[in-house]
Amino acid sequence: MKLPVLLTGATAALALVLASPTLSAERAPEPLRILLVAGGCCHDYAGQQKVLAAGISARANVRVDVWWTDDKSTDPPLKLYERDDWANGYDLVIHDECAAGNKDLAVMKRILEAHRTIPAVHLHCAMHSFRNGSDQWFRHLGLQSASHGPQEPIAINFVDKTHPVTRPLANWITIREELYNNVNVFSAHALAMGRQTVRRNGKETEEVAIVVWTNENQGVRSFSTTLGHNTATVEDPRYLDLITRGVLWASGKLDTPGYLGRAYTGANTVTFETARPAPPKNEPGRATAPTAPPKDATLVRVTASSEETGKNNLVGHALDGNPETRWCAANGTLPQWLQVEFDAPRPLTKASIAWESVNNAYAHKIEGSIDGASWTLLADLTGDPRPGDSTAAFKATEVKFLKMTCIGTSAGGWASIRELRLEGPGLKSLAPKTASAPPGNSADDFTRGGNIPPKIVKRSAEEEAAILKDVKVAEGFDVTLFSDWRAANYPVYVAAAPNGDLYVSSDGNGSLGREPGRGRILRLRDQDGDGRADEVKEFVKNVDSPRGLVWDHDRLYLLHPPHLSVYYDRDHDGISEESKKLIDGIAFGFADRPADHTTNGLELGIDGWIYIAGGDFGFLKATGTDGRTLQHRGGGVIRFRPDGTGLELYATGTRNILGTPMSPLCDLFARDNTNDGGGWDVRFHHFTGLEDHGYPRLYKNFPEEHVHPLADYGGGSGCGSVYLHEPGFPDEFNKAPVTCDWGRAASFVHTVQRNGAGFSEVTEPRPFIGMTRPTDADVDGKSAVYQASWKGPATFKWEGPEVGYIVRVTPKGYKPEPLPDFEKMEDTDLVAALDSPSHIRTLAAQRTLLRRAPNPVLSAALIAMAGNPDKDLKTRVAALYTIVLTKQASATDLDSLRKDADLAAYLVRAAGDLPSVPLAWIADGAASTDPRIRNEAAITAARQGITDAAPCVATLLADPDPIVAHTSFRALARLGAKEAAIKALLSGPNPQFASFALMRMHDVPGIVDDLLAKLADEKRPEIRQHLLATLCRLAQREGEWTGDSWGTRPDTRGPYYQPVPWAESDKILTALQSTLDRAAPEEASFLVGEMSRNRLQSDKALLKILSLAQQNPSVIPDAIQQLAGTESIPTEGLEVLLAAAKDEKSSPMTLSRAIIALAKLDGDPALHATLTAFSHFTKWLDDFRAAVKTAEKNPDPVKAKSDTKYARAALNDAEKALEEASNAFLQSPKLENHHLAFETIAAEEPGTPGGYWSHAAMLALASRTGGSPESRELSKKALDAAWNIPAQKAVLIAAATKTKNRILDDRILVAANDPDPAVAKAAKAAVKELKLKERGEDKTPKIATLSPDKALATVLAHQSGDVALGEAIFARATCIACHTVSQGEKPKGPYLGNIVETYQRPDLAANILDPNKTIAQGFATNVVTLKGGNTVMGFVTDEQGDSVTLRDIASQEHRFAKVDIAKRETLPTSMMPPGLMSNFTVHEMASLLDYLASLVKKK
DSSP, X not given: OOOSSOOOHHHHHHHHHHSOTTGXXXXXXXXXXXXXXXXXXXXXXXXXXXXXXXXXXHHBSEEEEEEEEOOOSSSOOOGGGGSTTTTTTOSEEEEEEEOTTOOOHHHHHHHHHHTTTSOXXXXXXXXXXXXXXXXXXXXXXXXXXXXXXXXXXXXXXESOTTSTTTTTOOOEEEEEEOOBOOSEESSXXXXXXEEEXXXXXXXXXEEEEEEEEEEOSSSSOEEEESOOSSHHHHHSHHHHHHHHHHHHHXXXXXXXXXXXXXXXXSOOOEEEEOOOOOOOTTOTTSOOOOOOOOTTEEEEEEXXXXXXXXXXXXXXXXXXXXXXXXXXXXXXXXXXEEEEEEEEEEEXXXXXXXXXXXXXXXXXXXXXXXXXXXXXXXXXXXXXXXXSOEEEEEEEEEEEEEEEEEEEEXXXXXXXXXXXXXXXXXXXXXXXXXXXXXXXXXXXXXXXXXXXXXXXXXXXXXXXXXXXXXXXXXXXXXXXXXXXXTTSOSEEEEEEOTTXXXXXXEETTTTTOOOTTOEEEEEEEOXXXXXXXXXXXXXXXXXXXXXXXXXXXXXXXXXXXXXEEEEEOTTOXXXXXXXXXXXXXXXXXXXXXXXXXOEEEEEXXXXXXXXXXXXXXXXXXXXXXXSOEEEESSEEEEEEOTTSOOOEEEEEEESBXXXXXXXXXXXXXXXXXXXXXXXXXXXXXXXXXXXXXXXXXXXXXXXXXXXXXXXXXOSOOEEEEEEEOOTTSOGGGSSEEEEEETTTTEEEEOOEEEETTEEEEOSOOEEEEEOSSEEEEEEOTTSOEEEXXXXXSOSSSOSOSOOOEEEEEEETTOOOOOOOOGGGSOHHHHHHHTTOSOHHHHHHHHHHHHTSOOOHHHHHHHHHHHTOTTSOHHHHHHHHHHHHHTTOOOHHHHGGGGGOTTTHHHHHHHHTTSSOOOHHHHHHHHTOSOHHHHHHHHHHHHHHTOGGGHHHHHGGGGOSSHHHHHHHHHHHHHHTOHHHHHHHXXXXXXXXXXXXXXXXXXXXXXXXXXXXXXXXXXXOHHHHHHHHHHHHHXXXXXXXXXXXXXXXXXXXXXXXXXXXXXXXXXXXXXXXHHHHHHOOHHHHHHHHHHHHHTTOOOHHHHHHHHHHHHHOGGGHHHHHHHHHHSSSOOHHHHHHHHHHHHOTTSOHHHHHHHHHHHTTOOSHHHHHHHHHHHHHHHHHHHHHHHHHHHHHTOXXXXXXXXXXXXXXXXXXXXXXXXXXXXXXXXXXXXGGGGHHHHHHHHHHOTTSHHHHHHHHHHXXXXXXXXXXXXXXXXXXXXXXXXHTSHHHHHHHHHHHHHHTOOTTHHHHHXXXXXXXXXXXXXXXXXXXXXXXXXXXXXXXXXXXXXXXXXXXXXXXXXXXXXXXXHHHHHHHTTGGGTOOSSTTSOOOSSOOTTGGGTSOHHHHHHHHHOTTTSOOTTXXXXXXXXXXXXXXXXXXXXXXXXXXXXXXXXXXXXXXXXXXXXXXXXXXXXXXXXXXXXXXXXXXXXXXXHHHHHHHHHO
């Protein structure tokens, strides 16, 4: 047969390879009969239908009948759709029509009805067909496309390479083609992504979209691709191979012999339908030229949230008087708005709207405004169910602006208006002004940048009360609304002057936006003393990313990444007239990334330092005014002098702290942020200086090397803070740090007390001021607290101006003393003012003194005040630091104060700021009985670089106070005190901490040679281990940082984030290998473990320990530990794993690690060993439970309590080990290779542990959303068969209960009444454990039938959710594919185990309904382009120094070496598909929210 398409050699070879070898000897099956429908706008269907029919038949045993038309309109005449039986007799239909203008719902219904039983393939423009106002066609497809860019080559990257369609296919780059966008992803399963570079606005941009996908959730299978605009693309053999495989897969014949690789040589039918005659010029549905406006028309400025420019559906068409044109929004996201602006206010009485579709009800509201900022509701039609045009009459209202906001549609589709008509006195008709009309004063003029001018608008008592309903203050306090969004929107940080003036960082960009002109600094002032701001000034009119700020007399210190500046207001008029940059590069700027995880809050201490709360994205090179530079890759506390000098790192190892409340005694605290399920929750820190808090390098695997938090609160989102030490406050709220938590919707008072060198939190934090999304708080010198809220539609970036408010909270009944005029006070009066009960006033008095010229009389008065034991310690410390900051006193002048036990610790701390410090101060401090003094002595020695003090500091390595011991090794490392540390390691009481110091001395000359010499001479095993551990650490060092961010999921393995070799690496590794070769088993096991812990890759080391394990069973646990942590198991490891798994004496931890390692292997030996290990686990757990019972029965109550405690601890450890093992086993990709074995074992041995875990494996496989569809379907069939056998049925129920698998929920409910007693008993236990209950008819509407606002309101109002159902929905909605709820699970996307402590229920519901509204920080869509040209899109699940792991839309993980990445970018979209809840009911979504809330309650 002569084909119209020539097969290339490669294609012919592929056909031969794919052909079944048995077909030549067997008769071919009946060919598939498929129908290709083609025709319509914009494409060469005359040529393409021939290419497709011939190309598919050449590749497979498929007859392709064609029905096509040469009609070039968007509504081609395809009469076949007029019959209900149009597709009868066909095995599949290929849709290649371009019929966007076909709006006949009956036609679409007939098509969709056919595809309930007949598979479909959709090509290119079929995606845009049947735009009838509903989204049913798009849901049938699985995704919705709205438009495409210009034709440019598209790079095709197959993201699901395990799918039957794509398995043998390779990525390729098309010729110039159209890349369709993805507006909504419903139930599409992505097979390939397309990436295209286009020019927009003179700049090259890269766009990425799904281009090939399948859908199995809308009836039978369908396969789709947006590729194929040009005939040359369709002729490409790679395209035809793809389409052919898609046809066969959708028909269920891809793997059936006799189809793929056998050409169809029979006849086919081609039906041609002639095009319709050309329509008259103004036929409805055709675009016409704009007409001139009537002479009596009122010209108005009309704007919209967006417009469909690609099809000329522009905003002006809604007012052009032509019903054949229309305005349409640019996409299907809602809400969308259209606004009319008159030149001057005028009365209106009616608004009529002719909507695009007469079959769609457009939920909308109409508002009016005089100023474009404050809006009045004129008509609310959001609940009107009537489809088609709408009319709203209202009382005559004078407006300058009228806005229509569409929030939803009854049948899907976009907001689209043919004509808007307004009525009012003297108003005839409307016509749009030209696009160049000057902007008005509308808030919507700021959609792309800028911010509204601030203004004070006095609110009525009722309006203020309405806002204050959101606020809950502790008993004993009064609250007023200090300002609303019109005066200060988007308040990020606040700083109160002593007199109550409030400076506000107002930043509409939040943490994720990057638009120009959003940031400014405002000054709010309450002039009449009623607790409400009545004046607002733009102190700094335009500044990007304003963050922490501190007011001092006539200047404002402001952190605005990437800089820190001081702004002067010497005339105090509320407007800064001069500024000076103090620190350059203290964070990354807009060009690199938005202000997320950046340097944040500022705090001015009584010690004269300004402290910066640093986020973990760090900074590459900060430079102060004195030229001093600093780099910090991580989070922590940085400090500098107010003149920009002295920049230094104070503490490191936090994640994303936003504030550091500081006490009058220089104690610094912070509420940290969670790392999203990675084991670092919201922590409460205390900072002493020099310490490491562990994130991200140490906290997972090196806990002994970092300080630990005062508390761990689980979920939440720490924000700004304030320290309260002011008169009038009740004791339980005073002299304490207060931190805001955005997620928990309140600020909290922390009750702390001194505990050695640190603190302890003695009670749970107490709520202080509750409000939506609190961001920061501060206190003035009159005991008034100001707290800011981000309440409004925004979360992390601009969402219109109406966001935020600030409250003022004061102690009830308290009247502050008049605030003195500090500038007019005498020096002696200012010294006396240091004794104020108000820390704010004390600080103001000190700052005033520091602005004055020092003199002997003042110095003497300050020293006297510091030495006065009758004064409050706060006062004495203030006086001490004032004299140190004036630089008028030496150590000799202050020496007498060292004898004062109360002041000594502060004196030693302040000594770090003196020009020099006597060694005796350090020696005496190190010998003190006060741990605070000992700690400060170590810090001061390090800060001053007093190397002679190293022996004194080394004595503190074994200090009983953990803070002191930690600080001492950090101080020795900073001093480079090699000799003192080595001596302490060899002969000191705490050699481990001495080794910690040495591990940080890479740059100390001779360090490696000295340690190797000591190792050669050392015989004591313990000391040898410390020397080896030190060398393992020194074998690498932290790599040079070039500015790349580690993201939300950094590598937490430690001890370095980016380990690299250095000059001494080879020498160390050679010595370690030599030691390993001759080491005894115990030392060899230790060394291999330490090398592994320090990520020293050595196959020889692993093989050595495996060899030792084969010779000496005592080494097996160490060998198993190494195998569990390695990515691939060497052949030699299998024997050791089998021995450990089969040994009933192996500990639970060893068994767990053995199962984790075995889960990486194929083969029957590994499988049977795994099941044997689980059997041993069962025995261990039985023994531990028996031990608990025995301990509880001990007649000695004291002994019973003690024994029970330890027995329960052993049981808990074993259960945790089992959970880790079962997770690894059930989630292993290798599991599907054993599905037949599981079926056999489950059937033959149902009552054994092996049978139990085989049933659990079948459940896991049947529930999987990824992996092999074949194993999933076969496992489902096996479950059905097992359910009919009572013995297996009971085991299945037990396994489902234990593993929390919800696939059997409905069956379990029925089984509770099973005639078999064992089945009924298991089912009843499962019903109780899984909280199952009979579910009546769910009469709540589906989410898809409601407008977005209505859906949200209805879900939130639904109070009778079902937690168990919610857990099932979590699985059914495939949430489990991208989210985890237990910290024991391997992290994927955003962690949801404590999500309700970060997002309140309304926010959480809104984000589920619209995933792009707020993208979880760190989980924006990343696009990685490899140097080889391949592209992958997904979110980051793991970020390491040399690699990054992405999880794509198909839930597949891809790991890339960073050296192989050519380009990496972030898209402003979420990987979570919109409309995920559309097919679920209100009750089901409410139940999902209840389930997520229950996860916190369980903890």
